[in-house]
Amino acid sequence: MSLYHEAADILTSSPSQGGSLKSRIFKNSKFRSPPNQLYALVLETSKWSPVLTEVIQGADLLKLERKLTPALSLLLVHDLLLAKGGIALPKAHGLRVCIEKYKGRLSSELTRARLRRKSPSLRALKLEMNKAAAGEEANYPRWVRINGLRSSVEEQLETTFAGYSRASRIQDVVTKADRHLYMDPHVPNLVAVTRGFDLTATEAYTSGKIILQDKASCFPAYLLDPGPDDGDVIDACAAPGNKTTHLASILRGHGAASASRPQTIYAFEKDGKRAETLDKMVTLAGSKSMTQIGAGEDFLNADPHSDRFKNVGALLLDPSCSGSGIVGRDSMPELHLPAPNPKASHRHTVTAAGAGAEDSELRVVRDDDGIETVMSSDAVLEKRLVTLSEFQVSLLLHAFEFPAARKITYSTCSVHAVENEQVVMAVLRSEVAMKRGWRVLRRERQVDGMKNWPVRGLLDACGGDKAIADGCIRSYKDDGLGVMGFFVAPFVRDDALAVAAGEGRRREEMPMELNGGGVQGIQDDDDDDDDDDHEDDDEWKGFSD
Ligand SMILES: C[S@@+](CC[C@H](N)C(=O)[O-])C[C@H]1O[C@@H](n2cnc3c(N)ncnc32)[C@H](O)[C@@H]1O
Secondary structure: OOHHHHHHHHHHOOOOOOOOHHHHHHOOOOOOOOHHHHHHHHHHHHHHHHHHHHHHHHOOHHHHOOOOOHHHHHHHHHHHHHOOOOOOOOOOOHHHHHHHOOHHHHHHHHHHHHHHOOOOOHHHHHHHHHHHHOHHHHHOOEEEEEOOOOOOHHHHHHOOOOOOEEOOOHHHHHHOOOOEEEEOOOOOOEEEEOOOOOOOOOHHHHOOOEEEOOOHHHHHHHHHOOOHHHEEEEEOOOOOOHHHHHHHHHHHHHHHOOOOOOOOEEEEEOOHHHHHHHHHHHHHOOOHHHEEEEEOOOHHHOOOOOHHHOOEEEEEEOOOOOOOOOOOOOOOOOEEEOOOOOOOOEEEEEEOOEEEEEOOOOOEEEOOOOOEEEOOOHHHHHHHHHHHHHHHHHHHHHHHOOOOOOEEEEEEOOOOHHHOHHHHHHHHOOHHHHHHOEEEOOHHHOOHHHHOOOOEOOOHHHOOOHHHHHHOEEEOOOOOOOOOOEEEEEEEEOHHHHHHOOOOOOHHHOOHHHHOOOOOOOOOOOOOOOOHHHOOHHHOOOEEO
16 A cells, blocks of 8 residues: 555544554554654645645545545645655656646645735745644743753853843743743743744754753652752652753752762663663763663662662652643644535544544543543543552552652642542551651742742642642643643651651751761762762662663
């Protein structure tokens, strides 16, 4: 089957068969065409389908060539008029010959369709199509975290963002067409910039000086705020590494106060492939020497009482979740198909699952680590959420066991209470939480930016406990603050309770390295780690340096 027949099959097949467009193409071995080419063709054609439908209908193509299907005609006309190399078939191939003979007619229709949209050029029309296809993402800024391990805000303002005008409101970054930059008032080293200008091609991006990370995704590490007196840090679910590298940057930022011993970040990632991405990101961000990656390691199998983790004072838990808060996750351009009868065009909704049946929409929920569930009913969604929340609870309960731990942040990019406040309430009721004195950190004790963040946890879902609800932090896609839907809860250990249980130690009873005593620089990128506690690094196979 040719590239075009395979692409036409994808465009017209049911969303219940195989999940999102990406997974239907990349996880399906039945296709003979290169997956990248197939994906690009289907995506670009969908993007252009409103215009191409007018072109095909205006040229009466389906009337003149009755053997052509609507999907096939869209794909071929797309490549004929818009692809650099034209139609990817041999010159004498029947399909190519059949379409090319209408080139003049189709080109004129394209010009008409462009002029109807008042676009001065094909380039301008292309920008318009890209913007329309960006879906909800177009209404959000591009958040950029400046990586303190490699650069500084000052340096980036003078270089990468030198041509940007300063915006005083986040809305200006979204609505203005030219380049604007907004300094975030909550999270240090974070800026929002106008979308549509490719930052991935900049030197700052390719050298790890800037990291594209949604504002809300910066909350967990900032809220955890690991300092020199927090010992080692665990990132329990680390890939691709946005929060791992943020933790490293914060640790280094607190370097002025200095720790008595080098601090290590243990970054667990149970998926081997994703661990490779994590490794690359940690290396690029300049935090490799302070991070040990547990590639393929399940955090739930880590022994809290092992010698290795005896100095772990802080844990960041950002487990797999439904991903319901992610902006643009499911956005795919709406597919317009020319009708055989030119009077009516068909509109197909392309959901996360790909093209749907006519005017129908079948939801596919994709977890933030890629697992897809076709939501044939509310009960299916509910069941998936319960499974996720059980896993999230088990992760938190496991984290509560680490003997020296005094701080934890738990986060999801889900908006469902069952994965958020309900998880918090369930773990607070647990035996280990009560025994070891874990509670939610009150809002007034949180770092300034998080204390001042206006959107808090759901009171009802916290059983009416205002202190707990206020201690939790939320964001919603549509709250006008320019961020994705997110949830973070900070936990701390209540010293008094822990001491009463004979388990904890008061700060003044803690060893020097955990109570902030002693002054020594944090391990530098190039430093060799010759600390005694690290001598057995090589014996412990799970983590690689
Ligand atoms: C939400 S993503 C983490 C995103 C990451 N914190 C960041 O900001 O870049 C969840 C990750 O946790 C991993 N994961 C899930 N369960 C795990 C477990 N029990 N132990 C270690 N990693 C786990 C998944 O493979 C996935 O890569």
